[in-house]
Amino acid sequence: MPPFMVSAPGKVIVYGEHAVVHGKAAIAASVNLRSYLHVTFLHKTDRTVSLRFPDISLEHTWNIDDLPWAAFAAPAKKKYYYDLVTSLDPDLVDAIEPHVLSVSPKVPEHVRKIHQSSAKAFLYLFLSLGSQRSPPCVYTLRSTIPIGAGLGSSASISTCLACALLLQIRALSGPHDDQPSEECALQVERINRWAFVGELCIHGNPSGVDNTVSCGGKAALFQRKDYSKPPSVQRLGDFPQLPLLLVNTKQSRSTAVEVAKVGTLKKAHPKIADHILSAINDITESVHALISQEGFDKDDPENLRQLGELAAINHGLLVSLGVSHPKLERIRALIDHAGLGWTKLTGAGGGGCAIVILKPLEDIRNGHHGPDVKEQNIKSAAKNPALVQLERQLEAEGFEKFETTLAGDGVGVLWPAVLHNASGEEGGEEIDQEKFLKAVGNDGIEKLVGVNAKSATSNMNGLSNGHTESREGWKFWRF
Incomplete structure (x- = not known):
């Protein structure tokens, strides 16, 4: 065969x-x-x-x-x-x-x-x-x-x-x-x-x-x-496909240790910790309600802003639980300075990865961006200087960056x-x-297996928007 x-x-x-x-x-x-x-x-x-x-x-x-x-x-x-x-x-x-x-x-x-x-x-x-x-x-x-x-x-x-x-x-x-x-x-x-x-x-x-x-x-x-x-x-079949920046701190961490931190905090300050955990649950339920409502438009910039803001709030609550890390906070600071999106840790924290939900184009045009972004470059998203500068900084500080998409095929x-x-x-x-x-x-593997980056469209920040969804000859169960 x-x-x-x-x-x-x-x-x-x-x-x-x-x-x-x-x-x-x-x-x-x-x-x-x-x-x-x-x-x-x-x-x-x-x-x-x-x-x-x-x-x-x-x-x-x-x-x-x-x-x-x-x-x-x-x-x-x-x-x-x-x-x-x-x-x-x-x-x-x-x-x-x-x-x-x-x-x-x-x-x-x-x-x-x-x-x-x-x-x-x-x-x-x-x-x-x-x-x-x-x-x-x-x-x-x-x-x-x-x-x-x-x-x-x-x-x-x-x-x-x-x-x-x-x-x-x-x-x-x-x-x-x-x-x-x-x-x-x-x-x-x-x-x-x-x-x-x-x-x-x-x-x-x-x-x-x-x-x-x-x-x-x-x-x-x-x-x-x-x-x-x-x-x-x-x-959640209606969860929107979103262009995502994923940054690996390369900081090793233990899930068990980070989970134990929260457990210890909950024993020491049960009422406060319960309020924080309930607030995180409220965020999750708010996202679920948003994407489940009739007529939800995944392309509406306002919906994207809500999803991004809720992610940023979620990160702040996780920081209060003590499960962030200086490297994660450095990534968040760099993203905030560039004005390109909303950052949060993902997983156990204490290292690992941060995710960035990228802001809509309107926010860049309205001035919500780093000082080096100029209007003439917005039309040429692939040359967005804020993103170029961010990529250089992340690499210089030892972080690993991936351009990907949320909620794609299985x-x-x-x-x-x-x-x-x-x-x-x-x-x-x-x-x-x-x-x-x-x-x-990664580039060599994806090129070999038929991932077609050339057919991609670019989003407002110059990231390939869904290029990994174009897979020559591949078939997926979609439901």
Whole structure:
């Protein structure tokens, strides 16, 4: 069979982080930084399966016939592609443990932990959804999502693996352009259930919001009032696609430490902390009410301003909880000085990433911008001097900048892994494993897989508005 590819996005929490730990609501949205999985079929006499993840220097091969198929196929353990799995079976975890422990035994402990958690997710899914007759393959992963930055990279990878394995056993239909919305939703839920299993393998007790957003794209309203019960997850199909500036502080942080800070504050000052957490919840509910109202116009600058202002207020409340960081505040100060948008931390804080919702053109024209922006340059957005200066400052201070879009597509498929030519007919360039491995950086990966930046339109600040939505030959389940 020819090779094929699967892709899935990362995510950011746009409103409600930390409050969500205490039973409040949060909104998470996809970002068009994505993981890509390339599946190459080997000759049937080669009875091996390989996982290659060069971005983290992981490469391992297993003999298919040596894997514990009997344990996974036992009547009491057998799961089907449509099953809902909410916890890992300890007997099955024990069965794959020797095959997981054989991965990267000589690398440093912190690297080995990442490699083996990835291998655990892959093997659990491969053995649950496949069989001993599964074809020998090489599964090669590349990602444009910063790892360990709170952007849902593991959920994106789990989504890719689940989708690829379900496609191989023909448990999915589509995606195709005229597929009914209800059927698309069913296919995505099927992928989502198994992506969650991958997250269980990696994180132990995931919330489920990351894989839900990665599979379905767009955004989701998430709330978990009782940790003994499944969370409430409502898909927000009307959440607007917004051009976004995402800035990685490259400051390592611990989610557990930041969550504990809020817990300590709540014990010391329960009334005040509860008011802050409730105010964050009010922000999330205000956003939900805004985008849910009849006649909501995502292109109305006033609506964009409200979304941006609510994000900035949310950030201020998170600062009061003690979960920001000097590097995050430096990014916010630079953005505020340039006058280009509203900034907030995303995820646990204490480092990680900041997101910037970009201001509408009217604000720049009315003088709400940095002192170096001149009227004659507004018409030529790509040459916006404020943005150019900001990019230079961010780079000089060691930050990493990504231009992306909020609330885009979820999981997608390129089958076969051939880019179509300009007429839309097949017969273009095949993406083979060697080319995929040799692609350099995010730009190299995106260019190879058919992301077409040249077809983009630019927004008012010179950022490419949705260029990662133009993907040559790719198909998505949209509902």
